[in-house]
Amino acid sequence: MTPEILYALRDPAGVPTHPWLFLILGALTLALHMAAVQVMLGTGLLTLRGAYSRNPFWRRLAAHMLITAKIAVSVAIVIGVAPLLFVQVVYDPFWYTSNVLSAWWVIGFIFILIAGYIALYVFYWKNHHLETEGGRSGHWLVLSLALLVGVGYIVHALTNQMLFPEEWLAWYAPGGTIQPDGQQLHYSYPLRFGFFIALSLPVTGAWLLGYRRFQQGRPDADALYIAWLKPRALGLLVVGGLLAVLLGALWMLTLPEKMAWFAASPWVYVALGALLVTVALPLALGKTLDKGYWGYATFGLGAVALIVVCAVREVLRYFTLWGSHGYDALDYSVHMDWYSLILFLLTFAILGGVTLGYMLTVAWQAGQTVGRYSPSPALSRLGSLSIGLLVVWTLAYFGIGFYVWAN
């Protein structure tokens, strides 16, 4: 496929701000998406492991992790939309072609996701007394995790098909016969997929360390439970981290020919370093882990490591499409649209900041309270402010729309 054809597929409208902003936000929001996906899968697995145990600590952990998994799946889905928007803006010829080639799966993705989400809730509804009575109907949780991993597999295939324009014609018309049904996923790379899925283990280990620190902050902290958690969290972090690094190394060593240069590039070492430093942090901290807020530091550093991994993944894509196919994602024509850019940034910073700040503070304080929790008057005012801001935002959004339409 020549660069001219790829450029001809590009949206002639250009982009409303410089493409580098989309690339940066794409990598940043993908890292948030991956963190939520990995917490979702890891806490789901811990729930499965603990729900059927006779050990009351395992069952307590399972009950708490089930709540985490339930929330993480929503966060993963909502945040997944952000990199989706960015990838289709700066890689539109590739993303849309890949989607059309597997259209059946792009639509199926939604139904599989809904089924996976519902299966998780069915398990939750059947297990309101998981801690005291143990787990019931675990097949719903197994089904849910399988469907959710299946959803990830579809996105993985779509993301990888876009990197091989030289194959598109053969996929669309194998042997010269057009197959327009979009029923096939044409390309996947199990080591790459395995790397991202295996990262669930260390990310969940880091999450558990934070959870442990959160438990320490409760007035009724259970020292035995907190001590029991530590080796489990460290085990997940270290063994899981090494497994993920191994899969990542195998992925790099077996990269397709046109990407092979990447394996020896400094980018790979930057990502490797970020992952290894995260795994080593709690070991290096020793007893300091239990002082101050250090218990949360591993997850914080892990989030930074995920941003690095996603940025490096973007470097691989950008240079593959540029170097092998002559397509530069940074040379879109820019038609600066200040209004939508400022609206986007303000929505993100002010509306998102106030609303999320309110919800996270309430959840945090409620989790640290024994008995009934009532938010302070100042916090309740923040809640009212977030509703007020949402109303103002909606009025401004539709108001400008009607103004432009009427003029």
Ligand code: HEM
């Ligand atoms: C809930 C189950 C999900 C799982 C397990 C999952 C997993 C993954 C994985 C492993 C990747 C990296 C693929 C690769 O680079 O090879 C990925 C990327 C991505 N995911 Fe998800 N995902 C899930 C749901 C979603 C949803 C619901 C959305 C959209 C609303 C979404 C949007 C994306 C996008 C846009 C990318 C790629 C972005 C890019 O190529 O720049 N994901 N996901």
